[in-house]
Amino acid sequence: MPVIKSIKKIFQKYHGFNFNAGLIITGVIFIIALVGCFYTPYEPTAMNVSIRNTAPSLAHIFGCDDSGRDVFSRVMEGIRNTFFISTMTVLIGSGFGIILGAAAGYYGGKFDEILMRINDALFAFPSVLLALVIVSLLGPGFFNVTVALGIAFIPSFARIVRSGFKSQVNMDYVQSARLMGAGDLRIIFVHILPNILPVLMSSVMIGFNNAVLAEAGLSYLGIGVQPPRASLGLMLKDGQALLATAPWNALFPGLVIVLMVLGFALLSEGISEAA
């Protein structure tokens, strides 16, 4: 598989500080998300009236929220939800983006023109705004937010992939592959795609970054993950009202969002340095 080979190449090629730091941060968060699927110290929605808004302690290391729920368990569930939504978002966004961008860049001509003008029109809206419109059409909720963000992320990926293809399509190796009788699909996915992968990977990481922020933003606005399920954005919003008496409600979800964004940003930086 040429795609996997070139990902390997990136890992082998670069061990700079940015890349490593990013890998460690996202790795740790990813492991927490993974563990959160099977185990949390407490049930994330279990309430306990006697420990409402209690400060961090050994039993509850991130403290308890306004309903006596364990903030650490909720942060774990929040990371899991955020990770899931942003992964799906990037998958949908980059999947369709690659197909559309590759087709436009490879074939060119009128097809390219039409596709990219539609793309530009969508691109004119900030992706979060576009997601807001889609969510208001579909209604709020976990699944709908995933779909909305996925659609909203397609244009940026399509544009990057297209420009990558444009620069590669007239190169000698493409011409010779064509002379050897390779089909369009084979040339697109086996020959050209691996060559634009470093650029693509870097933008996938930035995409993760934006997806995490967008999900947190939508949940913060109350149209993402619905309570009582936990989401980092939702916790931030609820915690915000209690900043003076129980700051841990907002502090920890906020910190985790910062770390997640930082991790992906460092990774993206590291990859583009390697390329």
Added chain:
Amino acid sequence: MKKGRLILTVLLMTMAAALSGCTGGKTADTPDTRITIGIPQDLDDGLDPHKVSAAGTKEILFNIYEGLVKYDETGALIPAVASDYKVSEDGLTYTFTLRDGVKFHDGSYVTADDVVYSIERCSKAEGGQDPLVPPFTNISEINKVDDKTVEIKLVAPDPDFLAYMTVAIIQASNDDPETKVIGTGPYKFISHTPMESVELEAFGDYWGEKAHIGKVTLKIVSDPAAIVMDLKGGSIDMFCRLTDSQVSELKGSNFNIEVGTMNLAQALYLNNSVEPFNDVRVRQAICYAIDPQEIMDYVSGGEGTEIGSAAFPSFSKYYDPALNDNYNRDVEKAKALLKEAGYENGFSFSITVPSAYTPHVKTAEVIAEELKDVGITADLKLVEWDSWLSDTYTNHNYEATVIGIDLNPVTARNLLQRYTSDGHGNFMEFSSEKYDEVFAQAVASTDDAEQTALYKECLQILSEEAASAYIQDLPSFVALNNKISGYKFYPIYAQDFASLYYIDEANN
């Protein structure tokens, strides 16, 4: 350069201090004083005083419109636009004498024609529908005796009739009350900017004690997380119906907290026409699964009063604490009922809640947790107020919702009418032949003791058939800037802005 900037800063700060000194308000009844009050929802159901249904809108119109009589803070009916009234011995004829010199906000005097028009508008039954005020079907004729006297004749005596005379008096010439907001109350309507604010101004020609604060701005704060920050930041001076954690967040700031009751029946209202809530056993199971006291502990630090049916405590004639014990929390019983109904493995449904009402949202969260114990999964669906009004309240497009129902005018008929099969505002689609029958008997009854007993039976039926899962009358925590005083609690869902005043002003 740096020095110049310093001088400029000092200058600006002095100016700011001087200016803020000016607005501090040592002003007796001058129009300059202003208060900004936060409200959680926009006036999405319009401004027509005869047509609004949202308690949040009615409590604002309370300051703009008045009826022939109105409620005071003890819940008694006092003369307003009328100065006096007489009831004939057979209880069939009410004669109202209009107060001299009552003016509408546009400066014209209230005439008997306006009164007749207003009452007729609410008693007209158009297209087979109930009139705007359903009990007005009892009116046989409305006569203007002279310019100052109006006589209303009834078909049958009704001891509660006077309460309906709180209906707003509007001008006979007002062809569009939705946009021409002209009443006789202590505040006049200036403007409404949707999703932003409502402006009111003290009415200088008010017949009674005039409002103390010149201008009232009602700022719509639909994001609950912003309430405390807006209060602390000084952009709003008052907010009603906070949760206990919001109150503790305000400790040490310049706000006084007043505690009263909200005067509404908060419940998990169930749509009786959708599966599985069309089965009375499922509804009862939900009642058994919910513990009102636990909800109070989470939402309001244990304060609040449990209710077992549609009546809340300040409606003392009908509130019966005995009904509270019909469904004490019993997980086993709830499970048994669910099994009987064929939902042995539980089911899932969604609770629609208006997102701006923090106490209701928190209540729904606790309910979802409590229902887990009996195997029912409840998802929350937070919606904007206008979509709650249209989808849930008007179109009944929901499964369950947490909301509070207020009562004004305070009569049993007004409270219980909505539960009749074709009752106006029966958004829970409750339908019971027995209930309809008892309600009709109660309405027809002319003996007060008998009527009271029948209405109480209605409340009993609502509880037995578990029309909805009744929870509590919530405590109302009101945060008020400590420069302002005079907040009055009413036994109805109302806000009286006219009684508020700046403390400096009272000392003068």
